[in-house]
Amino acid sequence: MKIGFIGGGAMTEAIVCGISSQPWIKPQDIYVSDHKEDRCNYLKEKYSINAIVGAQSFIKTADVVILAIKPQTAFKAVDEIKDSVDAGAIIISIIAGLALADLEKSFPDNPVIRVMPNTPMAVSAGMSAIATGSKTKKADANIAERIFSSAGQAVIVEEKLMDAVSGLSGSGPAFIFILIDAMSDAGVRAGLKRDTAVKLAAQTVFGSAKMVLETGMHPAQLRDQVTSPGGTTIEGVHIMEQRGVRGAMIDAITAAVEKSKAMGKK
Template sequence: MKIGFIGGGAMAEAIVCGISSQPWIKPQDIYISDHKEKRCNYLHDKYNVNASVGAQSFIKSVDVVILAIKPQSAAKAIDEIKGLVKSDAIVISIIAGMLLTALEKAFPVNPVIRVMPNTPMAVGAGMSAIALGKKAEEVHGSIAEKIFSSAGRVIFVEEKLMDAVSGLSGSGPAFIFVLIDAMSDAGVKAGLKRNAAIQLAAQTVLGSAKMVLETGMHPAQLRDQVTSPGGTTIEGVHVMEQRGVRGAMIDAVTAAVEKSRAMGKK
């Protein structure tokens, strides 16, 4: 399998980082195109993959094309390659807000798949949602799953839910970083050194998330397990509820979802 990336930004690098360590693909079968030569040199040197300014050298031969470009640059980049992609190549888009109908119009003979990953893929802990286009069959979905599960977890959803995915898991890491930063600030205020406070806060978030995923228990059940009657935790939970932390998180995700919907209508 040969995989070609159109765009060599942070998300493309996160995916490359995940798949380049897998036994089913060799670094020399990974191709990246980016408009900055300095970026290409960096990706080549770090991952030993093929990286070039422009996709003309590989676009006709790759089996999977991953569109990893910013929404504002998407139309121009797609126009440059849409007539060059192999007819049986799988086209996977991680372009925020770009609908399958638009992608299928540009690549009418290809199986097209839309994926919403997130940045924790860079450390093997990503979350990706996959929506299949009309010509994409189970075998094509399996290939997409293989690529994105190399650096995290994968779920399949209907495309109509992709805006919800974008607002929750796509934007979600930023919301969690804000919480980790705030928690570490509280640790510093209580007397901890900054590095220790960040480590305590970040590992607490990591461990809590792992408990949710591995136990299958509802977060509220797990919260109750650590909330002793008359203890320190219920005092903190009480303040969070008073200050509207839960409502703020719901509003933040909802705002991100609505922004994704608005981008899709442009």
């Protein structure tokens, strides 16, 4: 399988980092096109892949083409390659807000798939949602799942839910980083060294998330297990509720969802 990326930004690097160590693909079969030569050299040296300015050398022979460019430059980039891709190539877009219907207009002969991944793919802990187009077969969807679950987990969703995915898991890591930073600040305020506080906070978030995933229990049930009557945890939970932390998180994700919808309309 030959996979070609249009765009060499942070999300492309996260995916490349995830798949480059997999046994089913060789680094020499991964291609990245980016308009910055320095960026290409960096990706080439770090991951031993092919990274070049311009996609002409691989676009006609790629089995999978992953569109990983910014929304504002998406249509220009698509116009540059749409007549060069092989009719059997799978087109995968990770462009926020770009609908399958618009992609299928540009690639009428290709199976088209839309994916919303997130940056923890870079550490094999990503979360990706996959929506399939009208000409996508099960085998095509399986390939997309293989790519994006190689560095985390992937789920199939209806396209109408992609804005919700964008706000929740796409933007979500940024919100969690803010929480980790705030938790470590509290640790420093209580007397801990910064590096120790960051490690304690980050591992606590990681472990808590792992408990939710592996036990299948509702987060509220797990919270109750930690919350002893009259103890320290309920004191902190009370302050969080009083200060509206839960509401702030809901509002932040809702705002991100609405922004994704607005970008799609543009």
